[in-house]
Amino acid sequence: MSATATAIPARGPRRVLGGTLANFRSATLTALAIVIAASVLVPFVRWALIDARWKGTAADCRTEGVGACWAFITHKLPFIMFGLYPAVERWRPALATVVMLSLVIATMLPICWRRWLIGAWIVGLAIALWLMGGGLSLTRVPTQEWGGFPITLMLTVIGLGGGLPLGILLALGRRSQLPLPRLTATAVVEVVRGVPLVAVLYLAVLVVPLALSTGVEVDKLLLAQAGVTVFAGAYLAEAVRGGLQMVPARRMDAARALGLTWWQSTRLVVLPEALRIVIPAFISIAVGFFQDTSLIVIIGLFDLLNTARLAAQDPAWLGFHTEAYVFVGLVYFAGSALVSRYGLWLERRMAVSTRRA
Amino acid sequence: MSVRWNARALGQALTFAVIAAIMWWLARNTQLNLEQRGLSLGFEFLRHPANFEIGDTSGLQFSPEHSFGRAILIGLVNTARVAVVGCALSIVLGFVLGVLRLSDNAALRGVVRAAVELMRNTPILLLLLFLAATLHSMPSPKNAFQPLPGVFLSDRGLVLPFFDRPRLVGFNFVGGVALSPEFAALLGALVMHHAAHVSEIVRGAILGVARAQTDAALALGLSRGQALRFVVIPQALRAMTPLLATTCVSLTKNSSLAVAIGFPDVVSILNTTANQTGHSIETMLIMIAVYLSLSLLVAATMNRYNARLLRVGG
Known part of the structure; x- marks a missing residue:
């Protein structure tokens, strides 16, 4: 031994x-x-x-001894990837997906960690939303017809992108000495983290519209996006709070002694150090969140998982749910595993650069 | 100093006023919206007859004449049932996987690692929908699939040979413990997903116990199994208890995915109630209260156990 x-x-x-x-x-x-x-x-x-069958019809796949029916996936691929989006306009969600994926890849490269990245995100997301929704010389496509992979990606990136500033605010609020922000932030974080995402989504689509102005129809996808963003914010807030706790108090004292205000010291000294510490935690939250966006199936929106589920329920192609789930499973697996690997790589790289510093 | 303090107090008061104004506006909108729909806030609807059936009642009595309140109670029992069984099974399975992942045998380690990675990188809802669809496409009880002696998988669910051996009588099984397809799928998905988490926790905790502890135990003549059982695991247990508690809470929360496959857990029933009565605010409040108190209860129980462990083992 x-x-x-x-x-x-x-x-x-x-x-x-x-x-x-x-x-x-x-x-x-x-x-x-x-x-x-x-x-x-x-x-x-x-x-x-x-034993798989790559081409043909459902009848071909139903012959004895045939394994996976990938013909089903080939046949249903446009629906699984883009849902009910009008067929002639499918290049738009495809391009929006490319834009969002490029932004994600740029964000993962430490060379791109510059101020312009924030601008790139705002411009990129605006372009992606314009491509999806139309207007300005493009045909309008209502959000009810959006679906598939772009929805999964959009919920993930906007949820994380919006969740991070929200999480930072909640974390700062929770550590504040003033009772009002502390109590508000603590209540939000604890309630959101204490209930399942399903409850947050129900709250977003059933109760929130009641509390907004009367007679205004609020978009369901927008409500869902808001719900998952708050959810991400609450989890990110706890990670940020952990990072803030690891920054020695003397950093703040030193910054204040130099004459910086509390906001300046926080923004310029404490937060950068705290956020750096919690990057690995962010990445594991991001991977979990990417998978959790699939829960919008429950409120009837068409993300990648739901389009796959619906494709498998087509009467002409009954009985091929395994193929549908294996296929989207692969997409989720590839995305999650790649980002997790990246997280490990980044952690090692940061450990090296910290040692050098 | 006092000027600054006053400015601070003023800031607080202003913020409070803004928040209060927003709250008031939201409350006012809600009130107007409810009036428009002819609804009023209140919990009387809980006493009204539910007028729906519940597929899986955990053996409790329920018919459509029973009240919404009773329906919600049954949902709560269903949630508790899947959470308790799921939590226990995840911990047991996760423990085995976690220890196997530390085996000195590379092949065994690889197999377990592949399984854990597969679970960690796919959404739990995908697993759940897959299991539910698979169970529903199983053959009828007459041609039930028998993966292990006495264990039957059919479109009626899973039958286990506990207490007595299940036998096919007519169109269904008699005896044993029968799980509805929805319950079996939910339990399966929850256990697989969370056992993977538990295995990571167990692995981390065992690795966290100093290597010298094992060496000392081996030097004293304990076998490796004994060293693990009497020296390493008791110490690792302390590190992992709070994490296991978190996993159990998250399993309980994930059991709400039941709504996606039609298992009548508390969320499904509250959702049906909201749809039927229009009392979405009240049902949401119940939902939040249930999960918050459940989370707190599980956390408190685990914390007490943890405290005891520290006292006894200290």
Whole structure:
């Protein structure tokens, strides 16, 4: 048994038969692991690749011995990706998706962490929303017809982009010595974090319209976006608060001693340091949030998961829900895994640069 | 100094006035909107007959003549049932996965890691919808799929061989413990997702226990299993308890996804109630109160356990 083994597997035959069986036990475990992996992977690969049907109709897929029906996905891809968006205008959500993805990629590169990035986000999002909604020489497309991947992406990026400033305000409020901001921020954060996102979404679409002006129809997607943004804000607020707690109090004292006001010291000295500390936490919140936006299925909006679910309910293509869920599962998996990996890379990079500093 | 203090107090008062004005405006709008719809605030509707059926009542009595209040209570019991069972199973499964992930066998570690990564990188709702659709497309009980002896999967749900062995009588199973397809799918999705979280917590906590502790235990002649059981895990348990509590709370909150597959948890029933009566404000207040108190209760219970552990183990 190697001295560097970090763990101690459960009691096995080793205890009874002495140390000689370490290799035997290890071999057994390896065999067991291979058997488990193979029992999942072999049927999956057979289903997804070997026996799969890539072209044809539902009837072709229903023949005996056919595995995955990727023809279904090919056939339904425009609907899964863009929902009910008018077919001739699909280039618009596609382009909006490209714009938003470029912004996300730019944000992930530390070279781009400059002031212009904020401007780029505002301009980019405005362009994406214009592409989706129309106006100014483009045909108007109401939000009821928006759907698929652009909705998932939009809810995620606007939710995080709007949630961060909100989270910073809530975190500062919660640490304030003044009772009013402290109580308000604490109540908001604790209530939002204490209830499920489903409840926040219901609150946004059922109760909020009641509290706004009478007779005004508020857009459901906008309400949902507001709901998820507040949700993201509450979780980000706790992360920011953690970061603020890790900044030594003497930083604030020093800044104040230099004659800076509280706002200036916070904005120029304390916050930059605090936000830097919590970047890894932001990234894991972002990954979770990307997945959580799928909950808008519950209030009947058409994000990527919902379009896939609806595609699988088409009477002409019944019985292929596995293909639909495996496909969108891959999209979510790729997005989440990439961003998580990026988070690890960034953490290492920052650890190096901090050590050098 | 006093000038500054006065300015501060004035600022506070102004902010308060602004917030109060916004609140008043919102309340006024709500009132007007409610008047327009001929509704008034209040909880009397809870006594009115619900006029809907509940598929899974946790064995409690319910018929459409029963009140909304009773329906909500049944929803609460359903939520509690899935939360308690789900939490227990996630912790057990997560513990096993967490320990296996620290195995010195690379193949075993790899398999467990792949499973955990798969769970962490896909939305829980996707898993839930997939499981629900899969269970509904299962064969009828007559041709039920039998993954393990005595365990039957059919479009009627999952039947487990607890207490006695399930037998097929007529069109359905008798005996054993039967789970409705919705309950089984919800429980499955919650347990898989949260067990992955628990495994990370367990792994982190065990790694957090100093290596020297294991070495000392081995030097004393304990086997590796014994070292893990009597030395490492008791110490790791302290680090992981608050995190496990958080996971249980988040599992309880995620059980509200039940509404997506039609399992009558408290959120589904409150939503139906809101749709039928129009009392969305009141039902939302109940929903918030339920989850806040549930979160607080679970957190308090876990904290007490944690405190006891610190006392006993200290």
